[in-house]
Amino acid sequence: MSAGNGATPSPAGAGAPADVAAKPGRHREASLYHALHGAGAGDGRSLAELREAALAAYERLELPVWRRSGFWSTSLQSLDLDALQTSIDERAVPDVVTRTLPERPRAGRIVQSAGAVVHVELDEQLAERGVLLCSLEQAFAQHGELASKWYSKRLPLDRHKLEAANAALWTGGAFLYVPPGVVVEHPFEIVYAIDRPGIAQYGRTLALGDANSEFRVHEYDLAEDFDAVSPPARSAGDPEAPTQSLHAGAFELYLNDGARCRLAQYQDWGQGEVFDVSTRFVGVGRDAYCHWLPALLGGHLVRQHLELAVMEKGGDMAFRGVFCTQADEHLDVFAVDLHETGPSGGDVHWRGTATGESRASFEGLIQIDPGSQRTHTYLQIHTMMLSPKARIDAIPSVLVSADDVSASHGGTVGELDETAIFYMQSRGLDRAAAVRVIVEGFFEPLIAELQDEPLAELVRAQIAKKLAAAREDIEAYATSR
Amino acid sequence: MADLEIKDLHVRTEEREILRGVNLEINRGEIHALMGPNGSGKSTLANTLLGHPAYEVTEGSITFKGEDITAAEPHDRAQAGLFLAFQYPVAIPGVSVANFLRMAINAKRIGEGGEPIQVKEFRTQLQHAVELLDVDRAFTSRHLNDGFSGGEKKRAEILQMAMLTPDVAILDETDSGLDIDALRTVAEGVQRLHDEQGLGALIITHYQRILHYVKPQFVHILMDGRIVLEGGVELVERLEREGYDQIRQEYGEQGELAA
Numbered sequence: 001m002s003a004g005n006g007a008t009p010s011p012a013g014a015g016a017p018a019d020v021a022a023k024p025g026r027h028r029e030a031s032l033y034h035a036l037h038g039a040g041a042g043d044g045r046s047l048a049e050l051r052e053a054a055l056a057a058y059e060r061l062e063l064p065v066w067r068r069s070g071f072w073s074t075s076l077q078s079l080d081l082d083a084l085q086t087s088i089d090e091r092a093v094p095d096v097v098t099r100t101l102p103e104r105p106r107a108g109r110i111v112q113s114a115g116a117v118v119h120v121e122l123d124e125q126l127a128e129r130g131v132l133l134c135s136l137e138q139a140f141a142q143h144g145e146l147a148s149k150w151y152s153k154r155l156p157l158d159r160h161k162l163e164a165a166n167a168a169l170w171t172g173g174a175f176l177y178v179p180p181g182v183v184v185e186h187p188f189e190i191v192y193a194i195d196r197p198g199i200a201q202y203g204r205t206l207a208l209g210d211a212n213s214e215f216r217v218h219e220y221d222l223a224e225d226f227d228a229v230s231p232p233a234r235s236a237g238d239p240e241a242p243t244q245s246l247h248a249g250a251f252e253l254y255l256n257d258g259a260r261c262r263l264a265q266y267q268d269w270g271q272g273e274v275f276d277v278s279t280r281f282v283g284v285g286r287d288a289y290c291h292w293l294p295a296l297l298g299g300h301l302v303r304q305h306l307e308l309a310v311m312e313k314g315g316d317m318a319f320r321g322v323f324c325t326q327a328d329e330h331l332d333v334f335a336v337d338l339h340e341t342g343p344s345g346g347d348v349h350w351r352g353t354a355t356g357e358s359r360a361s362f363e364g365l366i367q368i369d370p371g372s373q374r375t376h377t378y379l380q381i382h383t384m385m386l387s388p389k390a391r392i393d394a395i396p397s398v399l400v401s402a403d404d405v406s407a408s409h410g411g412t413v414g415e416l417d418e419t420a421i422f423y424m425q426s427r428g429l430d431r432a433a434a435v436r437v438i439v440e441g442f443f444e445p446l447i448a449e450l451q452d453e454p455l456a457e458l459v460r461a462q463i464a465k466k467l468a469a470a471r472e473d474i475e476a477y478a479t480s481r
Numbered sequence: 482m483a484d485l486e487i488k489d490l491h492v493r494t495e496e497r498e499i500l501r502g503v504n505l506e507i508n509r510g511e512i513h514a515l516m517g518p519n520g521s522g523k524s525t526l527a528n529t530l531l532g533h534p535a536y537e538v539t540e541g542s543i544t545f546k547g548e549d550i551t552a553a554e555p556h557d558r559a560q561a562g563l564f565l566a567f568q569y570p571v572a573i574p575g576v577s578v579a580n581f582l583r584m585a586i587n588a589k590r591i592g593e594g595g596e597p598i599q600v601k602e603f604r605t606q607l608q609h610a611v612e613l614l615d616v617d618r619a620f621t622s623r624h625l626n627d628g629f630s631g632g633e634k635k636r637a638e639i640l641q642m643a644m645l646t647p648d649v650a651i652l653d654e655t656d657s658g659l660d661i662d663a664l665r666t667v668a669e670g671v672q673r674l675h676d677e678q679g680l681g682a683l684i685i686t687h688y689q690r691i692l693h694y695v696k697p698q699f700v701h702i703l704m705d706g707r708i709v710l711e712g713g714v715e716l717v718e719r720l721e722r723e724g725y726d727q728i729r730q731e732y733g734e735q736g737e738l739a740a
Contacts, residue, residue, distance in 0.1 A: 423571040425555035441575025
């Protein structure tokens with residue numbers, strides 16, 4: 001395989017020549033906006049070897065810039081990485097976690113604060129049946145063979161500096177294993193929390209669903225609303241105290257034959273200056289199924305490479321997503337619906353809104369590899385701009401290398417429907433309430449698909465909160481037209 | 482002073498002047514019919530009364546319960562007790578009829594400094610309204626107007642009216658596009674709200690048939706942006722006999738209605 005250009009997929013990660021990622025311009029763009037391909041970095045190497053290789057890449061690489069000419073660029077240049085620390089001395093579950101997570105039955109919960117896992121719990125009956133939920137560190141110590149077999153199986157480690165940083169420097173981490181045939185009703189909760197500025201959190205999750213297992217995973221990414229302008233440390237007299245925090249995450253979920261998983265992610269990094277650059281890969285095995293819904297609801301600068309791959313025949317998936325940016329937030333999502341074999345099914349449906357001067361970029365790629373005959377997939381992205389200075393770009397693309405397939409995409413770019421607003425106003429709702437009803441209705445079809453009322457309520461509440469914060473902005477926009 | 486007083490109302494859109502001096506008074510407990518040919522300004526009047534932003538009042542005033550509401554926000558007019566049943570109700574995907582109604586009721590209650598409605602009280606009221614309008618209870622858990630037939634949309638309008646208990650309701654061609662059964666249900670609903678709640682209504686219509694089921698005490702004929710003729714229910718019969726053309730010949734060129 002050779003390094004790619006704009007038209008064909010190429011190997012990124014382990015197989016890619018190191019200089020491709022470092023070169024500016026065309027090569028770099030091409031290497032950053034395409035699907036992960038072939039084996040990941042793991043490929044038989046030990047954890048120590050991987051960490052060493054990643055560290056070398058980390059030292060060599062610059063902070064990344066993702067660029068789509070004429071559309072957007074996502075730059076990490078403003079991140080002061082040297083000012084951040086990976087704290088492994090955390091002991092307490094941050095308040096934001098207890099405050100946010102719904103009270104509800106659960107199968108287990110693992111919480112990482114900064115660089116340390118501070119809480120692990122697992123339903124006893126599930127533990128007896130062989131379910132594992134622990135830190136990834138512990139998994140390597142106690143279930144080394146299983147962890148090594150799957151760790152970084154598809155994730156590369158050197159496409160950019162922060163990916164390398166994660167692979168080299170991760171601590172804590174989460175490991176979930178659901179044995180063959182085990183069906184779990186309630187969700188496993190995996191939580192990454194940042195409670196102050198100055199933190200570099202390298203979160204690493206490895207989750208495995210063995211044959212015919214059935215389970216739910218809810219990931220929460222949360223930060224306190226720390227004040228980015230004058231964080232506590234600065235107020236206390238340290239003018240150089242950092243204002244930023246970083247979550248550079250890597251997530252892998254592999255579903256073995258016939259496994260079924262509903263995976264949801266609730267992300268709200270709050271009002272602080274939190275950067276999130278993460279890569280997530282979900283691999284769907286033979287006749288397996290995954291429903292995946294990230295709700296990306298807050299963060300100063302968020303870049304997500306999300307990949308849902310049907311790796312074996314008969315795999316099927318539904319890839320959903322919602323986002324809702326406000327103020328000066330910047331969101332860059334690259335979502336891939338990858339079919340490595342056929343027959344397989346796919347269905348991608350995302351919805352997003354933007355207020356304030358926020359920026360949301362969504363690139364959705366359907367990629368059907370050679371030999372993936374009888375694949376049927378559809379990608380749709382619907383967006384709604386709620387303020388004049390907000391901008392959303394949505395680029396769907398299709399890369400098909402098989403002939404007996406159906407793959408198509410669609411989408412809408414909407415503004416608020418003034419007729420609907422007047423209709424609701426004529427019933428006594430003020431403009432802000434009417435707008436909220438419209439936006440909530442816009443998101444509701446996907447939120448309902450969570451099929452999980454506590455989480456759905458949380459997502460609805462966060463969207464309502466963000467709309468309330470943007471209320472004046474939305475009103476000014478509507479009256480100006 | 483009448484509950485709703487429209488004085489010398491002139492209204493224009495970006496393109497042209499549509500209402501050219503409308504005078505009208507409506508009280509609680511009165512049923513008025515406003516009739517007129519297409520393009521006479523009926524829907525403009527309806528939308529203007531609720532403050533639609535596309536219509537600009539250039540002269541005159543609208544007073545409701547003693548307050549000048551000419552420049553008021555639509556939701557303030559609604560909370561004060563005005564209601565508009567739309568000619569073309571808008572679909573609101575993602576929100577059930579019941580949830581929407583609760584939001585609207587609470588908006589009014591909270592606007593008046595009160596407490597949100599109790600679940601039990603709301604259910605009782607909803608049940609009553611559902612029976613009054615002869616709709617299926619399951620109807621209220623569907624998304625508002627989303628995928629509704631023409632008749633269902635109009636019933637949903639009257640259901641909302643029954644729940645929000647306005648003082649004066651404007652029904653903008655609620656009869657258009659309805660089969661006779663739906664028309665009867667809608668008309669009987671209006672009549673009962675009048676009888677039970679003392680609703681005042683302005684029934685705007687192009688045709689006479691709804692007026693066979695709801696008996697107006699006052700009839701107004703609108704032509705070219707002015708009310709050219711007023712009277713009792715006998716005007717409806719005259720219109721049925723003579724049509725708008727005859728009336729236009731008599732009054733159309735005359736301009737302002739002589740008081």
